[in-house]
Amino acid sequence: MARHIVARTSDIPPGGNKVFGVEGRDIVVFHVNGEFFALLNRCPHEGAPLEKAACVARLTSPEPGVYQRSRVGELLRCPWHGWEFDMRNGQSYFDPKRVKVRSYPVAIENGEALQKGPYVAETFPVLVEDSYVIIET
């Protein structure tokens, strides 16, 4: 599994996202509630760019007229047709068996550890006080 150091954690503001070209693919990394999630930047339906998706909550309804929100900001709503996906694993809610966005493991490591290890970031100056976002593909 290749590891790609793509950004400082501070490069992606809370609630925001950033797209990285990794091995010829566009991967979008979201920063939500202190966590980072990485997905292929294409909706599996018609290819819409997920970086433009709305980050919404999981909305459930036990009965008509009663709505419950959970996991605020962790659900992606495709910018075109509104298909919804779980940011954590790319799974769709309307058709989970057949439709899924490719997702990637994300690790956060601090600069000191990176400096010592084999994965020195060549394109980013390594500052020991920073943490880095690493995508595994």
Added chain:
Amino acid sequence: MSDVIDRPILAEEEAARSRLRIIDCDVHPSIHAHSDLDQFLPKRWQQHLRTYGSHLRTPYIGTTPYPRSSPLIARRDAWPPTGGPPGSDLDFMRKQHLDPLDVEYGILQVLDLFIFSQQNLEFGAAIQRAINDWQLAFWSDRDPRLKASILAGQDDTQFAIAEIERCAKIGRYVQINVCPRANEPLGRRRYWPIYARAQELGLPLGIHVGGYGGHAPTGGGWPSYYVEEHQSNAHTMAAQLTSLVLEGVPERFPDLKIVFIEGGFGWIPSATWRMDRHFEAFRSEVPHLKRRPSEYVKEHFWFTTQPIDEPDEAKHLRSLIEWVGADRLLFSSDYPHWDFDDPRFAFKTPLSETERRKIFNGNARALYKL
């Protein structure tokens, strides 16, 4: 943050689009600001627009009868970086849509100002006229790929004919658009002078879904939800196809070509099967019809593909295309609206090369004489 318009195109997308240029039969340009129309609108109607606004059966100015799925029913990525509503910036439309999808021609469909819903028919005619001029000045003149339609609300037939004559003299419009929710069903004789003129001019009649002429969008009344209203577009189209065929429009105007826009095409087989069956039983009630209804449909009507039907099994879409006929279908994207169809991915069933050529280009090229 990388932008959609700059994202690298994958190799397979590149190969797919290089094979065929697209004629997109439903592209929505928007008015950046109402003042853009001032140069085309007499002072009297400028003042009317500023003072009274646009007629609409809604509780608040600028709203629609149903809350939409997204602001201005637009793709979230279609808001121009320069400001203004989606579809209002030609450069952005070029970069996001026309260039990357290799659109050879785009047929413009204007919906602004609820153009066919105005009940003050004189104001409606003035707005239609202004928008017809605006389409050329702001779009077709600036990008020859974009083709304008003559907007002509049919409920004042005289105004409509006058506008059709005026635009036909200019000679740059490819279609005459009328309202799908007019005061009476489209087959009625009161509208026939428009159809006669369209036939003489050789311009197809375009019927794009939408508008609130006062009728409920469904035969059963006003729905509760947007999703219900959106579903009703197909009912409206089916009702108008039935009216046009059974009241004898294609029989009376054998050279008239009619295009149903943004109604999808999944409803067509059952509508025509049903008409044929009923025709066998009730032909004595409609002796003006010389042939089976489906024969008129197969010769006089075209249907744009968006919103494309997506049955669970691809083979059902395959059957649908065969039932309707690949020679009846015109690709449309509905850019920049939320239910946009991408020509590379919209068809979830393989098309033969011949079908692709017809649906994505050939049918529209012949119909609109492009």
